[in-house]
Amino acid sequence: MTVGIALVGLGDIALGAHLPALLRNPEVEVAALVDPDAGRRALAAGRTSAPAFAEVAEVLDDPRVRGVVLATPPWVTTELIGRVAATGRFVLAEKPVATSLKAAKPLAELPADQRERVQVGLTYRHDPALELLRDWLAAGRLGESLLVRAHIYDERRDPGDPAHAERIEETLRHGLPVIHEGAHVFDWFSFLFGGPPDEVADGWALATRPGLAAPNLCGARLVYPHRTVVLAEFGWLTDALPRCELSFLGDRAHVLLDGHTFRMELTTVDGVEQVAFEPDRTTRCFDRQLARFVELVTGARAAPAPDLADGLAALELAERVAALAGGGAR
Ligand SMILES: NC(=O)c1ccc[n+]([C@@H]2O[C@H](COP(=O)([O-])OP(=O)(O)OC[C@H]3O[C@@H](n4cnc5c(N)ncnc54)[C@H](O)[C@@H]3O)[C@@H](O)[C@H]2O)c1
Structure with a gap:
């Protein structure tokens, strides 16, 4: 059984590190790609047959998507974390999780059951x-x-x-x-x-x-x-x-x-x-980070590491x- 994961945000780090890690991991199926920029969607399309969408809303009612990797800019990531976690899905969110503590306030107030589903991309x-x-x-x-x-x-x-x-x-x-x-x-x-x-x-x-x-x-x-x-x-x-x-x-x-x-x-x-x-630092760190995220999604790992508290502390x-x-x- 593979774990369906959507990659949201198809910028440099997504295409350079997250997507290769997702494609390398035999336990993962890339279930969807999301970016409002058609050029970025076209760049990703050659790498996987996963469907690509402009809006995250379009993947949030797909039952195959159990986890979401957010590789979006920090001013976008904050709101998406809450939106995705509220659907019961697991989130691996790029750092920083917000541009300021003030902007991160909704994250500090997330209900405990949602916080427990959020791993922060403090990759290294x-x-x-x-x-x-x-x-x-x-x-x-x-x-x-x-x-x-x-x-x-x-x-x-x-x-x-x-x-x-x-x-x-x-x-x-x-x-x-x-x-x-x-x-x-x-x-x-x-x-x-x-x-x-x-x-x-x-x-x-x-x-x-x-x-x-x-x-x-x-x-x-x-x-x-x-x-x-x-x-x-x-x-x-x-x-x-x-x-x-x-x-x-x-x-x-x-x-x-x-x-x-x-x-x-x-x-x-x-x-x-x-x-x-x-191998090189990017490969080994993104692979290890993703392996831990898959463990979280499948229940093999009880709590995210690093978690939202680590992301907010940094x-x-x-x-x-x-x-x-x-x-x-x-
Ligand atoms: N962990 C690491 O080693 C590492 C390295 C580099 C960057 N980052 C972090 O990753 C994040 C992205 O960085 P980047 O360099 O790839 O940026 P980028 O600007 O290249 O990519 C961001 C992408 O997100 C897309 N986007 C914007 N709004 C969106 C939305 N609502 N839904 C879906 N997609 C949306 C943009 O169109 C763009 O393609 C940043 O927070 C950055 O700090 C982490």
Whole structure:
């Protein structure tokens, strides 16, 4: 018996990662595709024989659809989560689940039986590299108090791809880069350090050129338990970007985590250890995320992980940083 899943929103992440994962999973049948943009529907049509619709309403009375993957922009996702969960279906919703905590209010008020059917697409916490790093931290392999530097740089402005720059500039209208990227990164820290920071000590934001809807660079200093200090930076839309990487420095070791591949380099007095998992990060994380969602739909898993509370916690922290940095979500 396969599980019927509809893919709603056929943009970059849907066609680049969700649809391939759905097609790879032998337990899944892609039951429907939804996007108001006919061009996106046409792009998806060549990849599967599933019927494509312009409106999510058109799949919500199809009994074959037991789960829905929402790969929509965050200003659309919020309302869709409630609408789909209210029909008794399971939802895997892309992060962030809203553009602000205020916009997320309906989600915080969802009835418990609906919340229990919502898994949030904080995809990379499923990565075995993060699980291994968490084990190292818990075992004290690095030391107790750490200095963590998170340099989260993405979405380079490519002069050859003005449509991409335009789309990211539009996203900037809905909040600083930390609102969009922070959802993942603060979830990694919550996963690694076992909960939220004790304090967001300060924040900053900077626009590298006039005319942007919000600053394209921002950052913050956060203090986690055991006096671990995190210096986090987020940046988009410059012609060149620094490396995207995270570094964890403790009394006994240093770990460098590549922000795109999650390859790790652990340096101790005993030498340097390289750790890399197969296949590539996108494939392994989207596959593991989907496997857990299928377990939720079939009842093999009792509760979603990560759940709506995790998604809202990451959003709350990202918003606190954005407010402190002086360029909150509009
Ligand atoms: N988990 C990850 O690693 C990851 C990576 C990239 C993006 N994302 C998140 O995924 C979401 C989508 O990102 P993207 O880069 O694919 O964006 P995108 O703009 O390329 O795609 C969004 C798609 O949703 C469609 N859409 C809009 N309103 C809709 C509606 N009411 N019903 C159905 N479809 C609708 C749009 O037409 C578009 O095709 C964002 O929230 C983003 O933050 C997650």
